[in-house]
Amino acid sequence: MAKEKKKRESTNKKSKKQSSRNCNSKQNSNSKQNSNDNIKLSDFSYAELIVLAATLSFSLAEELDEDDLTIFIVFLGLLLADMQTLAAQRAIKARQQASVTEDLELETEI
Numbered sequence: 001m002a003k004e005k006k007k008r009e010s011t012n013k014k015s016k017k018q019s020s021r022n023c024n025s026k027q028n029s030n031s032k033q034n035s036n037d038n039i040k041l042s043d044f045s046y047a048e049l050i051v052l053a054a055t056l057s058f059s060l061a062e063e064l065d066e067d068d069l070t071i072f073i074v075f076l077g078l079l080l081a082d083m084q085t086l087a088a089q090r091a092i093k094a095r096q097q098a099s100v101t102e103d104l105e106l107e108t109e110i
Helices: 002-037 046-063 066-109
Strands: none
């Protein structure tokens, strides 16, 4: 009987180790998944962006007829123009805030 208890105890220890390993691997996969959720376009290399654009363009061109493709291209042009306007506005605001901050720093030094 003593041998059976030892076997059961060692089996329990093994199962506890395995369950803790499973928990650790689940935590690692969750943290990897969370880090994958935060991928930005700036994280991609130039080559990856080119491949992505080419693949997306080809897929869309295959799926859309001529009229829809033309409308989609015009839509992308409008989207691009609006995004450029927003980016320019952000840059101007950032420059203005930086100059105001510099002015305040100069005033406090004097």
